[in-house]
Amino acid sequence: MRFDILQSDAENPTSFGREDITNFLYEHLDEYGDAKKHILNCISYAYGDKECQDGFILVAHKNKRIMGVVIINHTNMGGYIPEHILVYIAVHKETRGEGVGKQLMERIIEATDGDIALHVEPDNPAIHLYEKYGFTNDYLEMRLKK
Numbered sequence: 631m632r633f634d635i636l637q638s639d640a641e642n643p644t645s646f647g648r649e650d651i652t653n654f655l656y657e658h659l660d661e662y663g664d665a666k667k668h669i670l671n672c673i674s675y676a677y678g679d680k681e682c683q684d685g686f687i688l689v690a691h692k693n694k695r696i697m698g699v700v701i702i703n704h705t706n707m708g709g710y711i712p713e714h715i716l717v718y719i720a721v722h723k724e725t726r727g728e729g730v731g732k733q734l735m736e737r738i739i740e741a742t743d744g745d746i747a748l749h750v751e752p753d754n755p756a757i758h759l760y761e762k763y764g765f766t767n768d769y770l771e772m773r774l775k776k
Contacts, residue, residue: 631697631730633737636687637678640642646689646696648673655697657722662754672717675703682706685714688738690730692722698730700738702746713744719756733757735763 636645646654652669663669676685683703690698701718705711716738721730739746747763750757 631690631692631733633733634689634691635737636677636689637740646691650696651689651699651701654699654722655701655718655720657724658699659718662751663720668716672701672703676701676717686741688734688741690734695722697725698734700734702738702742708744712747714742714746716746716748719748729769731759735759739763 634645639648651673652666655669656663656666673687675683676682676687678684684700684706685701685703688698688700688702689696698721699718700716703715703717705713705715707713719731719734721734746765748760749771750760
């Protein structure tokens with residue numbers, strides 16, 4: 631399996647495009663996913679389409695087929711907010727349990743400096759993977775939806 635870190639469309643014009651990544655995440659995040667427009671917005675942020683936005687996308691692929699994706703957005707607020715947000719991580723349904731998620735986690739931890747935060751639903755079975763890599767639940771997130 632091959633792993634590519636994508637910083638932007640311009641740097642990786644022959645790699646998987648935004649639509650490919652969006653469609654993969656939409657299909658393989660299952661009930662923990664978002665609408666395609668929100669996934670596209672996250673990709674836009676990771677690629678730095680607007681000022682003060684950046685991050686990267688890690689794509690695991692085999693034979694020109696996406697097997698896993700992670701999107702990391704940089705917060706640019708180190709010290710009081712984690713420097714990175716792991717927004718999406720998904721593994722192809724056919725390869726779950728084969729270590730792809732583990733490899734993705736190891737590679738994003740290596741590729742980032744500073745703290746990483748993520749949101750996970752309490753019933754998501756991937757929570758055990760996150761805990762294995764040292765993620766803890768120190769805070770209760772509260773949101774006001776308007």
